[in-house]
Amino acid sequence: MSSLLNTLGKHFPECSKGDLIPVLQHVQDQEGYISSNAIREISEYLNISCSTIYGVATFYSQFKFNPPGRHSIKICLGTACHVQGGDFILSALQMEIGIAPGSTTEDGRFDLERVACLGCCAIAPVMMVDNDIHSRLSVIKLRQILSNYE
């Protein structure tokens, strides 16, 4: 048995269909993304077809299908952040790290994702790098923040 199947057995002993999303979340937590290999193993474990799993996984924006970077950036494009200039932060960010949302830089330093609201709307615009939220961003402040992540 592979190590993935092993941990699934431990965390999801019931093996029910309702576990599919928690299983995907668990795998992404462990491996950083959902690989095609992982999908095959989940399919075997829960007895759900690979295409159904793909169908469910791609519906939700949380799941990534490419390996993440060393640092994960989530830029908020919720209403409050938009009104406070979040769009400018996104374009500046794209220019700085040279990738579009949904991808990872070639050197593996950053991956970039857009989210709709991190719940810090009162101190917008905000972004999250790994587990840290940075608030009241400006194009200039953004450049300084990025330089702290290698």
Add this chain to the structure above:
Amino acid sequence: MNDFEQLQKTAKEQWEMLQHSSDPVVYVGMGTCGLASGASDVWKSIQKIRDNSKYKFQTIKVGCIGPCYLEPFLDVQKPGSSRFTFNNVDADRAEKIIKEFAFGDESKLKPLGHLGDKIETINGIKSFWELPMLKHQKRIVLRNCGIIDPENIMHYIARDGFSGLINAFEKGPEEVIEEIRISGLRGRGGAGFPTYKKWQFCREAKGKLKYLICNADEGDPGAFMNRSLIEGDPFALLEGMIIAAYALGANQAYIYIRAEYPLAIERLNIAIAQMKQAGLLGRNILDSGFNLEIKLKEGAGAFVCGEETALIASIEGERGMPRSRPPYPALSGLNGNPTTINNVETLGTIPNILRNGGDWYNQYGTANSKGTKTFALVGKVRRTGLIEVPLGITLREIIYDIGGGTIKPFKAVQTGGPSGGCLTEEHIDLPIDYESLSEAGSIMGSGGLIVMDENSCMVDVAKYFLNFTSEESCGKCTPCRIGTKRMVEILEKFTKGIGNIDDLATLESIAKTVKNGSLCGLGQTAPNPVLTTLKYFYREYLEHIEDKRCASAVCRDLVEYRVIKEKCTGCQRCVEVCPTGAITGPRSEPHNLDPEKCIKCRACYEICRFDAIAGDAIIIVS
């Protein structure tokens, strides 16, 4: 005395001891907004002082108290005195507060306010609750937020936690539902359906297995009321859930919570574990014979999953697509069983009603909208944060008295998120309740209030929301899937200055089709931001179409960056930050900005404002 009474007694004693502690007690606001503003540095700094110096004091983490723009907060309670709160604290200031205020001569530092029980001024310091942002509020569901340690069940119990539950067990399910009917409580998730009716349907539905689901998906981008409540007082939600489940006859409950809220998830897990330990969850809760298990389900990032039937599909492990109703979840919901879905704030309010009575709650609010409502007051208003106000309050009171008004002249306020609309100056004296807002073309929604001033473009705002709903449309029904896309395309033409007048009529007609023809609430309400802005800001649309002009200078394709020669001191800061070399000029002489090379990234504009020498020599014009 039974076990719980014993626990209550201990909790009250511990709380009293904390209030009269012989060493100072230091509280730090550690909600997500506090952390994002630097509260963890503050926390580390005070831990270091405590561990490495002669100063002896206790430290406690609390949730968000509301005025997020003043985060991080740090409170100091000195022996024999009240609890004083300081705002915008950083690590250095925290050290100073401990050394000079907590252990020194108080008069040197001036706190923002005191959190004592009485509202009288203490030593020249006003009550926190008398500050302009707080004075007009009525805190019922938020009563513990920022006050108690959300990771300590004893704090909650000391402040009469679970006494609503005990009353509920004494009354029995039918009488609980009656109490909620008397209170007039309506669902806080958006639609405002009377809570007691929902419970009654589910209670009367046939079936042994029933479910309660708490909707903590909080999908409205720009709203964080539910996050703050869970982070600041998770026990209130959980107590409300036990009461609701008891009234419905459900023994299994879920909290469907968005994965973007890791701290809220952590605090719920801690609270659930503590409640199990205290016999407040699990089998035979407080010897009532009632059993309840509560499980967390993390959402996976799809707005539509906030809709009841989509949420159920998602818990069942499927794509979160809405199902057509009837059958309603109250009859056939999760796995085909009767299910009630309530919002976090609805459930968090329940313990207060059971503790103080339905009549008590009913005294607040308007004829048809009772009680209080929390709002996320954000956008271009001076004082941003989370507020709780009695329904019936006017927008003017919220925006000006509580929020301190806008910096540039006020233009609009958006309520109800992607399903809502924009209201204007003309509605500013409207008493807010479910009916008045929908009559004005918007909705109450879950409580996001985004204030906009003259620097906000309403066409851009409409495009923003339609973009959001078109991306979040699950694709099941055609009007929503295709209609929202077409609307985005038209709005995009306007913001690029390539729209024509016929597009306006097409836009309006598609909006009406999508509104009438969509399967679920997402599509049915998606056109609201377009319809209300067309109604109240028609001129702004015309400006974009006919004059190719965006007066708020937001739409990128319609604006230009310029250097005002008379103001420019030639400091070269903008030259340094420009990524494309569009700005040139020798030091000490007015700079040149080449519009051909300018990508409108805003770096020069910002740096010019940050820099005290130049001031605002770079402007954006349309």
